[in-house]
Amino acid sequence: MSEHSGDTGHVVPVSTYVLVFLALMAGTALTTGVAYIDLGRWNTVVALTIAVTKMMLVVLFFMHVKYATGLTRIVILAGFFWLGIMITLTCSDELTRVWEINSAGWGGIIPFLLHLF
Amino acid sequence: MAAHGADKHPPGFAHQFEDMAQQKEASTLGMWAFLVTEILFFGGMFTAYTIYRELHFESFVTGSHLLEVKFGATNTYVLICSSLTMALAIRSAQTGKRKGQIIFWLILTMILGALFLGLKLRFEWYRDYVDGIVPGISWAYNGPHAPGVQMFMCFYFFMTGVHALHMVAGLGILTVLVIMTARNKFSPEYYAPLEISGLYWHFVDIVWIFLFALLYLIGGRY
């Protein structure tokens, strides 16, 4: 038979839900406010960090992953891992095309490879 | 191991399973696997967005400033409220509350979902149409970075459009849940349809959280 484990029927107290809800509302207010402050490149970092935090709150409490089995967590992580593969390897092409022309920085790897062989 | 063929099956039990616990685990795992496909479905657009944002940064900032933060933020609040009401609807079923209470939370969730779509349509998409910043349908933008801004607006409409389609599907699912609740289908032993529909609803909420950050707040609004 299959592995029966984990407490999928965990009842989360209403107070937890309300606290998470308030945190999410506060997070939204915060991220909107920060957008009006000039942080340069850091604006994006802050906006994404807050978005990821909000996502974690929703996933862990509203979606009960805090109380879920290891299998559920692996499934979720796999989803994000594969999204990471897609973004990383696509960027490895799209964002390095100008490197070929630019001999500085990583572009220097080509003469290096030529030397090697 | 629960013996198959026990005389009395709880309501909602499907014959291919051994017991309710196995059935519930299966449906939860199934829903999570489906959400993984959704991550990658939206992920295709997020990948494209990431790359173009890097390549056409200035255009994307200019395009982003055509959107109004107040509507994006309001809609974020609305969706977070709907997530709370959804969670409370499931909790009511879990703890065996009267069906009236479950239906109350479900309908409140639907109202909030409909409010989101209404705001989006009336105050954003319709105005964009009037202002001529809908690529391919009504395009009259003449400002700086015109090609890149058009690209940004393509992303804006494709991403929020696909998200809105998911909201509409969610409203359909909620309607079915209300009917099922009214017909006394759920009990503290069997509420898996509520639970997994909740997962879907929260997922759609999460997608919006990212869309709000990426489309409205990108590169700051100062």
Place this chain on the structure above:
Amino acid sequence: MSTATVDIHDHPAESRVNYLNANYGIKSWLLTTDHKRIGLLYLGTITFMFLIGGTAAALMRLNLVEPQGALLEPETYNKMFSTHGIVMVFFFLVPSIPATLGNFLIPMMIGARDVAFPKLNLMSWYLFITGCAFALVAILSGGVDTGWTFYPPYSSLYSHTPVVIMALGVFIAGFSSILTGLNFVVTIHKMRAPGMTWFRLPLFIWALYATSLIFILGTPVIAITLFLLGLERLLHVGIFDPAIGGDPLLFQHLFWFYSHPAVYIMILPSMGVVSELITAFSRKKIFGYSFVAFSSLAIAVISFIVWGHHMFVTGQSIYAGLVFSVLSFLVAIPSAVKVFNWTATLYKGSISYQAPMLYALGFIGLFTMGGLTGLFLASLATDVHLNGTYFVVAHFHYIMVGGALMGYLGGIHFWWPKITGRLYPDMWARVAAVIVFVGFNLTFFPQFIVGYLGMPRRYAVYPAEFQVLNVMSSAGASVLAVGYIIPLVYLTWSMRYGPEAGRNPWGAAGLEWTTPSPPPTENFEVPPIVTEDAYNYPIKQPRDYPNAPGVARV
């Protein structure tokens, strides 16, 4: 395998209630939630699609007999190879083994009554035929001419054919794949019989588990990509449009993120089938069970990080080229491990050569060649010359036809007695297997050479110096066609006139052989409890193959 003692001397199939005669009428099929019947619905559908794709291929090969085109206008030829590619990839090969044999066998092999979500399973089939219907509408309204790859900007802004309808068909069929994969993953995780631990699973299950992971993780990306392409075509502006700074290569990245793993959707289930066939017909435990099992998972994971080798000459960054090249070589290793383990399984076996085994051995040979010629394309310097030529066409046909299709035919022949309760004439089946093997090599081996000579693919007309090799290839294709038609005839014949098969005509191990043929609706008379590893040859229960081909009748 079952500890319960079951009288294996079944009454004739007609007098027993089984999944085929449990109820009758068209409605009992169209509304069925029985995984076995759904498998057969798929079998019928994909056979029909195979005939369409095969007809397109036949017309192409006929046209290429003469350099100036023997039959078709270039425009028609372009539609033919597009139809062939789209139908064969999305509507035949991707669903072939998973949706037919997988649906039929997964619950039986793990000792379950059905898949986890039977209604969802039926919905998958309805989605699939809806996708097929869209594809047929597109074909009947003239056909698309984009190639199966749908590269923009040709497909989005230049083609004058019903691209949106065809893309929609593929999009819908994609959702069918997603739901099938999801169903399989949950079934394998949650529905295994008592005692059926992960390492007692037949390797077919491991292979389909790996395949299902690709369905779940890859298919959504092709869905959204084709969706964006359709929008671009409808709105005349979109994210792949170079006029507004879009990058057509981004489409190729997203397309191959799914479509390269899709090759492994086709080949992994075949590898699973071959693991079953090799063990059954040499009566041996598989050599290196865990290596074969984990190599399936390794292939599934690695398949997602190699897609850039389709783009070495497209203007992709040289750095990405280097990364994708080294990753592409990685996939050779688990593939090699599988081939060597199958070969080693034969060592000291008791090998018999019934038709399924001939297909399995043919698979190993052709897959070896297909895999090794892949090295030419993973190597950057040679890929520059060979990419986009007939060498690539030959290479992927060795994998997708020599590999995937041989495995599919082998599997159909192996489990046919279980599915229908009938035996087919083994002699005809052996003849057909040999014809397929010979015809296949005649068709595709010359294409390696003509590709190295520089003949680009998708050419309706070509320089005269390539004619000899093209004529050879077309001649081989006609042999191959005969090899495909013969099984269609005798398998259909056997459904009515074949002798009763009994439970286990091959003397094979595995839960599916412990139940009557055809199986009862709930698969097993007594829910099985598993106490042994897979492939525990010699099987301990009495063998039952009175009518088996090649066996002396008492």
Place this chain on the structure above:
Amino acid sequence: MAAAWAMIPIQPPAASSIAEGVDKLYYLLTGITLFFTVLIFSIIFYFMVKYRRRSEDEVAPETHTSMVLELSWTIIPSLICVVLFVWASALYVRNSRPPTASTEIFVIGKQWMWHIQHPEGPREIDELHVPVGVPIKVTATSQDVIHDFYIPAFRVKKDVLPGRYTSLWFQPTETGTFHLFCAQYCGTSHSQMIGWVYVMEPKDYADWLAGGEKTESMAQQGERLFTQFGCDSCHVSDGTGRGPSLAGVYGKPEQLAGGETRVVDESLIRQAILVPNSIHVPGRQPIMPTYQGQLNEEQILQLIAYVKSLGSQERNAK
């Protein structure tokens, strides 16, 4: 019979300096493929005969998984793959870097023909004349869909993309006539988008260039466009205009806003003409208007040739 086999071609002409290296690797790969195919087939045949089932009740003896075998057929293929990767990649990197003193040719692909332009002025359609023994760099773009510039005899191939430049290079080693193919499906007449490459002795090539009708060089045509579109009103050569002087910029690294440094090449000049405000040079206002839609691909190439000629004049002066 032997004569019939001889009719089957098995090798394309090898007529560039790149071909030899590629062919060597090809033969190595063919050797590896043959070796393993023969190995697997022979083992299978041997087992098929030796261990064929002799009686229906035959019981196969149990054999156990051998870690040594498993490891060896994991590690040996891995080592072969490492060697192949290193060899193929080194060759590829070398084959993708044109020698600095290459002669340039410009190619525009459109459905369904190849427009080829020599810097000296002559234009050709579906024909390419080149001198033997000289490295030649091809810079290509497309007016519509994706094409692919493929010369099998030289073992070179590159996609030709709309909105972007790609390039390849080759050095012909033999005179003769060779196929030019489009190797990326581009629509109805894809298979007729083919042409010929004529490799000539340098003297014959010079005669060919001089013959035919007299045309201005690409740089001269670009200079006229430079005036016609009013580029010279801002880009004044002494640097006093509203835009920077373009003298000598080609090939020099330019510091851009955000700390990025890019060498001024064909792609950057193209970007500057079509999407000027995507390039920020510190201390300059983004006032240049876009010329998208006003210039065709050929004119852009001519302008680039002109800008490049300014650079070489400056270098010559030094």
